[in-house]
Amino acid sequence: MSQAHLEASLDPKDWGDLRAQGRRMLDDMFDNLEGLAGRPVWQAPTPAERARYRTPAPRGPADLAQLHAQFMADVAPYGSGNRHPGFMGWVQGGGTAVGMLAEMLAGGLDANLGGRDHMPIEVERQVVAWMAELFGFGAEASGIFLTGTSLANLCAVMIARDRALGVEVRAIGVRDPGVVAYASKAVHACVVRAMDMTGLGTDRLRLIDTDADGRILPAALEAAIAADQAAGLRPFLIVGSAGTVDIGAIDDLDALADIAAREGATFHVDGALGALGILTPAVAPKLRGIERADSLALDFHKLGQAPYDAGLLLVRDAAAHKHTFSYGDAPYLRHAERGLAGGEFWPCDYGPDLSRGFRALKVWFTLKAYGLDALGAVIGRTCDLAQALAARVEAEPELELLAPVGLNIVCFGYRGGDNAAICADLQEAGRVAPSTTTLAGRTAIRAAIINHRTGPADIEALVDGVLARGRARAA
Ligand SMILES: *Cc1c(COP(=O)(O)O)cnc(C)c1O
Secondary structure, three states, X not given: OOHHHHOOOOXXXXXXXXXXXXXXXHHHHHHHHHOHHHOXXXXXXXXXXXXXOOOOOOOOOOOHHHHHHHHHHHHHXXXXXXXXXXEOOOOOOOOOHHHHHHHHHHHHHOOOOOOOOOHHHHHHHHHHHHHHHHOOOOOOOEEEEEOOHHHHHHHHHHHHHHHHHOOOHHHHOOOOOOEEEEEEOOOOHHHHHHHHHOOOOHHHEEXXXXXXXXXXXXXXXXXXXXXXXXOOOEEEEEEEEEOOOOOOOEOOHHHHHHHHHHHOOXXXXXXXXXXXXXXXXXXXXXXXXXXXXXXEEEEOOOOOOOOOOOEEEEEOOHHHHHHHHOOOOOHHHOOOOOOOOOOOOOHHHXXXXXXXXXXHHHHHHHHHHHOXXXXXXXXXXXXXXXXXXXXXXXXXXXXXXXXXXXXXXXXXXXXXXOHHXXXXXXXXXXXXXXXXXXXXXXXXXXXXXXOOOOOHHHHXXXXXXXXXXXXXXXX
């Protein structure tokens, strides 16, 4: 063996040095988290800083301490800001120090949760079991962690497709499916994409009108189903939104469950934004009917405050779930009665991934360390802050509320102002970072209050900032 090959292990020669360096890295991240509020939410890296990251692939080694210093100087200050209390853009959680530590442990263990017989899979199954109980899915339900709700929704559409068309669709492909899915106009675009990616086609998704509160109109849904049936099409899937991405509206899930049951269609709920609201009394009653869903997608990286990424798919009918994804009998993935290839639940038979990381650990730590009640209190606070923001907007004659506030999202604007420009001004100023959306053809400033660190002072800073920028632009 050549000398280079003999020395090819990547473990350190001196663990003591690495330990000391590792502690400095950990300390720096604690300092970074502790000082979050004192720094800008977001700032754009300069062209020179970006250019420093365009280098040839490194052939030789570099000093870890130096790489760490480079990260602290050039990467850490230029994140997208979702951890910051002033971040209110899109729908993003803020993570926690506990989640960070769990990520470190998971990285150290380097577990592959595709399958086999090991304890990390038990941890994942425990979190799934907690969620199945919380959402009334029963002990027989299956579930797996995925990157996020986009993928969980895609998997749910696949399971519904196979249920409607028969699992032979896995062999023969989708040919003139003759089936139709339904969701409200406010459904997340990833559901539309799921129709495309499953080969069913986006034309087979009906986007149904909503009421003044942004909730799907059950009567309009029934009319659309009747029209499709008259045209010889079959309803196979109804997707309810437990918190629409634009304004946080929660569909009448009980009504959708009734319609789905009557039509023999699968009932799936996109709970990315609002499902974990079940942990707080202010939201839980609005989610009635979620326990009747055939499948549920949700995100721990939003209101669950776990670090990115951590989405979950729950499926009531575990056998149907497995039918859609099982690997068949690839000889190199054969399950055994005993040994490492044992284990009754191989997640690779329940989702698109074979190799899978240990996402469940950071969620297990987050749920255990804080407890569900504390997370519920955080979620309740995000709703209270949204109500406070809405009240302040309504009290300011220069501002207007542009959507009802049912959860923790507030859409508003500066009367007669350029809301997109005001929003970008605020992001660049670095104190608060809302985003925008379009409602009834108008651009709204959208504040999605998801982060557990956001407090009343941040809400005041947002309103004061919009007023100041709106006035400055009007002058
Ligand atoms: C965020 C979100 C999604 C997409 O989830 P990802 O985790 O970003 O993939 C889907 N639906 C709703 C309502 C969302 O808020």
